[in-house]
Amino acid sequence: MSGNNYTVSCPTCGKINTLRGKSMTRALTCQHCKIYFRTGNWDTSTVEFVYEEPQALPIGARGRIDGFVYEVIGFTIKQEYKYHFRWREYLVFNPFRGYAFLSEYNGHWNFVWPIEEDPLVHKSDDTIQYEGETFHLYQMYSAKVVHARGEFFFDVFDMTASTTNKEYIAPPHMLAQEKSDDSILWCKAEYFKPSEIAEAFSVPLSSLPSREGIGYTQPFQSQYSKNALLIFTVLIILFTFIVHLTVNNTASDKVVYSGVFRKEEMADQKMIVTPSFELKDGTKSLEILISAPLSNDWFFSEFTLVNETNGTEYNFAKEIEYYYGTEDGYGWSEGSRNGEAFLSQIPEGKYHLNIYPEFSFTTDTFDLTVKRDVPMNANFFVTLIGLLIFPAFYFIRHHYREQQRWSESDYTPYE
Amino acid sequence: MTPYTCNACNATNSSVLSKPALIICRQCRAVVHRDEQLKMFELDLARVPDDWSFVRIGTEFSYNNNTLTVVGRIRFQLRNDYKNFWCAALRDGAYIWIMESFASFCILGSTWKEFKQSSEKLRAGQLITLEGNLKIRGEYVEKCEEVTFEGELGLMKFPEASFFFIQCSNNQNQTAVFFIKPSYDIEYLEGGKIDVEKLNLKNTVTWDEWK
Numbered sequence: 001m002s003g004n005n006y007t008v009s010c011p012t013c014g015k016i017n018t019l020r021g022k023s024m025t026r027a028l029t030c031q032h033c034k035i036y037f038r039t040g041n042w043d044t045s046t047v048e049f050v051y052e053e054p055q056a057l058p059i060g061a062r063g064r065i066d067g068f069v070y071e072v073i074g075f076t077i078k079q080e081y082k083y084h085f086r087w088r089e090y091l092v093f094n095p096f097r098g099y100a101f102l103s104e105y106n107g108h109w110n111f112v113w114p115i116e117e118d119p120l121v122h123k124s125d126d127t128i129q130y131e132g133e134t135f136h137l138y139q140m141y142s143a144k145v146v147h148a149r150g151e152f153f154f155d156v157f158d159m160t161a162s163t164t165n166k167e168y169i170a171p172p173h174m175l176a177q178e179k180s181d182d183s184i185l186w187c188k189a190e191y192f193k194p195s196e197i198a199e200a201f202s203v204p205l206s207s208l209p210s211r212e213g214i215g216y217t218q219p220f221q222s223q224y225s226k227n228a229l230l231i232f233t234v235l236i237i238l239f240t241f242i243v244h245l246t247v248n249n250t251a252s253d254k255v256v257y258s259g260v261f262r263k264e265e266m267a268d269q270k271m272i273v274t275p276s277f278e279l280k281d282g283t284k285s286l287e288i289l290i291s292a293p294l295s296n297d298w299f300f301s302e303f304t305l306v307n308e309t310n311g312t313e314y315n316f317a318k319e320i321e322y323y324y325g326t327e328d329g330y331g332w333s334e335g336s337r338n339g340e341a342f343l344s345q346i347p348e349g350k351y352h353l354n355i356y357p358e359f360s361f362t363t364d365t366f367d368l369t370v371k372r373d374v375p376m377n378a379n380f381f382v383t384l385i386g387l388l389i390f391p392a393f394y395f396i397r398h399h400y401r402e403q404q405r406w407s408e409s410d411y412t413p414y415e
Numbered sequence: 416m417t418p419y420t421c422n423a424c425n426a427t428n429s430s431v432l433s434k435p436a437l438i439i440c441r442q443c444r445a446v447v448h449r450d451e452q453l454k455m456f457e458l459d460l461a462r463v464p465d466d467w468s469f470v471r472i473g474t475e476f477s478y479n480n481n482t483l484t485v486v487g488r489i490r491f492q493l494r495n496d497y498k499n500f501w502c503a504a505l506r507d508g509a510y511i512w513i514m515e516s517f518a519s520f521c522i523l524g525s526t527w528k529e530f531k532q533s534s535e536k537l538r539a540g541q542l543i544t545l546e547g548n549l550k551i552r553g554e555y556v557e558k559c560e561e562v563t564f565e566g567e568l569g570l571m572k573f574p575e576a577s578f579f580f581i582q583c584s585n586n587q588n589q590t591a592v593f594f595i596k597p598s599y600d601i602e603y604l605e606g607g608k609i610d611v612e613k614l615n616l617k618n619t620v621t622w623d624e625w626k
Contacts, residue, residue, distance in 0.1 A: 006465045023464030026495055040560050042494050069625050095467040095622050098517030116608050117586050154495035183555035184539045
């Protein structure tokens with residue numbers, strides 16, 4: 001700051017301190033002996049801080065935030081009483097904007113500025129509606145200053161000790177209330193990435209504390225809002241369902257061949273050749289239904305669908321088995337006497353089936369039905385699962401990260 | 416404009432207020448004029464300490480379709496804050512106060528009102544009701560440690576330190592500032608908080624190094 005000759009003498013070392021904040025500075029640490037004292041006459045005691053931590057932004061550092069140049073005036077390390085969390089607060093100042101704070105905890109930064117309104121007017125239970133956002137109570141605490149450097153526009157040591165704090169979050173924002181018998185101060189805060197702080201104050205990113213865990217106001221880096229994705233997911237399910245219904249309703253589900261085959265009719269033949277059947281209307285699905293009168297037995301067959309025009313063959317196999325009995329007085333059954341094979345893209349043409357059945361000792365007959373253009377439930381479910389993978393991943397990740405965010409809160413909704 | 420000659424340095428101080436309560440000589444800082452109501456007080460005539468306010472004597476602004484000019488300042492040094500009460504003159508010689516602190520602004524009227532309720536009600540967080548069913552809540556209580564003056568001023572009933580300063584407001588930006596001093600009536604000024612952008616300030620201190 002230039003043009004400033006406002007000075008005070010340190011009550012401990014007697015040396016002169018030129019105040020960056022001019023007469024607005026109400027407390028400071030001596031630039032020479034580091035003792036904390038007030039410029040007013042209501043409290044002439046001093047405080048010596050023993051605890052120390054590196055300071056990422058030096059006193060006097062300037063940075064541009066929201067288009068305004070802020071200068072670091074003071075720095076404190078505060079410690080919460082109950083869990084002994086420590087965080088760092090930088091008091092920053094601009095004559096045209098007043099003062100604000102940059103708060104840093106575990107490498108996560110919040111820009112905190114005083115607001116004129118009383119958000120509690122819109123409070124219900126532990127939530128506050130403010131400027132279109134819902135803020136949830138995250139923490140309530142008391143703290144003390146364990147380290148201070150620079151200047152302060154208020155007695156930060158005394159005020160921190162005499163106030164209780166409540167913080168409500170709606171990432172990336174926060175509302176913070178600092179309350180004592182003599183004052184109520186509301187601040188709003190916004191999350192800043194370390195890279196944004198480094199860029200604003202022209203310091204290397206490596207000089208800032210590394211981020212650990214999820215910051216309590218840290219937004220998720222996503223192009224999608226939770227609500228938008230939820231709406232999109234519901235719409236996509238509806239759309240898929242409507243398409244499925246439409247396709248199924250227009251499917252002809254027509255039987256193009258059916259027959260009954262017996263083992264004795266085969267004599268020494270290994271293969272049954274069905275009569276020819278016509279598949280029409282372009283490329284469509286084909287379903288082969290197999291049924292056998294199984295009783296604690298199985299039936300297996302290989303099939304070849306042969307296009308009689310161009311010789312194309314479609315090979316598939318099917319095994320069905322059905323077992324039942326009684327155990328400890330309770331009846332049970334397993335498997336089915338019916339099975340089906342599904343061929344999705346079969347061009348029109350004249351076809352027949354070559355069947356290579358394997359009969360067991362007790363089963364000597366089976367039925368076969370060939371249907372053209374059948375409804376495809378499996379396609380619907382496969383499509384649906386495919387479409388839901390991303391939203392499911394998003395919501396699971398979101399839930400996990402929200403749990404992490406609230407892990408240090410006494411008011412977590414995730415217990 | 417009414418001229419007032421300083422008895423100490425013979426400088427002429429022009430007054431634009433129709434009823435100035437205090438005029439501090441712009442040249443030697445002596446009291447040029449003092450209203451009868453202020454004669455009982457020991458005024459601190461020390462120079463107003465430097466601060467980072469961008470309002471100054473001569474600053475013009477718009478309010479309620481009026482153009483006002485700042486003609487003087489009373490600066491209250493509170494324990495944990497400060498309040499600059501800028502006296503702003505209307506063209507007809509009337510005045511209002513602009514209360515400013517850390518770029519936060521309030522417009523206050525010049526009419527003093529007596530608070531007849533108990534001082535116990537003036538606490539942070541307490542809801543009080545004033546005349547006209549004005550409901551406001553206590554924001555802070557601060558003790559004033561120093562009062563300094565400059566320029567031409569309207570009536571400030573508490574020109575000496577050692578009073579308690581209380582601000583109460585509501586979410587409609589209505590506000591009132593109360594002055595409590597033992598053996599005095601509790602008096603207050605009413606007004607409203609206002610965004611500085613709405614004042615359309617001119618002739619301010621530019622503080623170029625902050626741009």
